[in-house]
Amino acid sequence: GYVEVSAGISPINANMWINNQSFLDDFILLGFSDRPWLETPLFIIFLVAYIFSLFGNISIILVSHLDPQLDSPMYFFVSNLSLLDLCYTTSTIPQMLVNLWGPEKTISYGGCIAQLYIFLALGSTECILLAIMAFNCYAAICKPLHYPIIMNQRRCTHMAAGTWISGFANSLVQSTLTVVAPRCGQRVVDHFFCEVPALLKLACTDTSVNEAELNVLGALLLLVPLTLILGTYVFIAQAVMKIRSAESRWKAFNTCASHLLVVSMFYFTAIS
Numbered sequence: 001g002y003v004e005v006s007a008g009i010s011p012i013n014a015n016m017w018i019n020n021q022s023f024l025d026d027f028i029l030l031g032f033s034d035r036p037w038l039e040t041p042l043f044i045i046f047l048v049a050y051i052f053s054l055f056g057n058i059s060i061i062l063v064s065h066l067d068p069q070l071d072s073p074m075y076f077f078v079s080n081l082s083l084l085d086l087c088y089t090t091s092t093i094p095q096m097l098v099n100l101w102g103p104e105k106t107i108s109y110g111g112c113i114a115q116l117y118i119f120l121a122l123g124s125t126e127c128i129l130l131a132i133m134a135f136n137c138y139a140a141i142c143k144p145l146h147y148p149i150i151m152n153q154r155r156c157t158h159m160a161a162g163t164w165i166s167g168f169a170n171s172l173v174q175s176t177l178t179v180v181a182p183r184c185g186q187r188v189v190d191h192f193f194c195e196v197p198a199l200l201k202l203a204c205t206d207t208s209v210n211e212a213e214l215n216v217l218g219a220l221l222l223l224v225p226l227t228l229i230l231g232t233y234v235f236i237a238q239a240v241m242k243i244r245s246a247e248s249r250w251k252a253f254n255t256c257a258s259h260l261l262v263v264s265m266f267y268f269t270a271i272s
Contacts, residue, residue, distance in 0.1 A: 026106040027187045027194065029099055043100040050093045057086040073151040074140070074255075077133045080160050081262070084126055091118040092193045099192075112194040117175045119195060123270075124174075124221055125167025130263050131225035132159050134232040137256040142239045174217055177210050222270060229263055 032038045064070050064079035092115065099105045107115070139150045178196050184204035191198035196214060200207050236256060243249040 025109050027109065027112045027189050029095075029105050029107055029192060029194075030188065030190050031096070031099055031105060031192045033105055039100045043097060046093055046100070047097055050089055050097070053089045054086065057082040061086075073136050073156045074133075076156050077129065077136060077160065080163075081126070081129060081133070084122055084129065087118070088122045088126075091115055091122065096192050107194065112189075112199075113175070113179060116178065116194045116196070116199065117171050119193070120174050121168040121171035123167075124170040125164055126266060127221050127225045128163045128166055129160075130259070130266060131228045131232075132163055133259050134229040134256075134263070137259055138232045138236055140255060141236050141252050170217065170221060174214055177214055181205065181207050181210055222267070226267060233260070 032042065060082040061079045064075045064082075095107055095111070095115065099107075136151055139147050143150060174196065178199050181200060181203035182205055183202040186202040186204065188202075189198045190201065200211060203210075233256070236252075240249055240252045243252060
């Protein structure tokens, strides 16, 4: 037997799921079901990438907390970013590996909603965290004498906590707007994991209002932090240009170079 999916997508064989008693409560993740020859190579690639991600991020977190020389606001926020990246990959890749390796391409309803919520929360948190890290660079370069006061440990902790709370609060709103759309029993998700566009395609009613609200929230969450980051770097560039020593200027640039790279990669991926 076959399950017919939306136009433009090849039908997939459903015999592998039909005997599962929880079939009606699960979502089917299409992924590369129409290209089974790709599944094994992709499984190996994602598994290796996930292992490296785990090792790299856990190492950064441990070193940042255990090495007294790295006890600074910059490394505190870097460890938060590593924790975020660790959670990011863990929220999607393990389930993706299970579906690539095994015959079943399903995820439970609860698992799908949890994946949606966590993925959105972490993306929202990263937007805000990158803006906070830009402010940290600004304080370090433009206000070096007041930097220890501006970025004291208590303030850094409050800023990090506020970032995580804001990200998860925003995700609650976006997840709710996505989940409330009636699906009329449709559970075939044309994606590797549960995300907003893929789940909204399952809706059997007009979702234009939901999509408009989600687009506004998403745009605000992307553009407001990006505007703050760009504005911050304008001030940083002005301060760096006033430095007479080439060595000091290069050192100031290196302070924020890695952050600029992360911001560029994140926003390029998000916008594309």
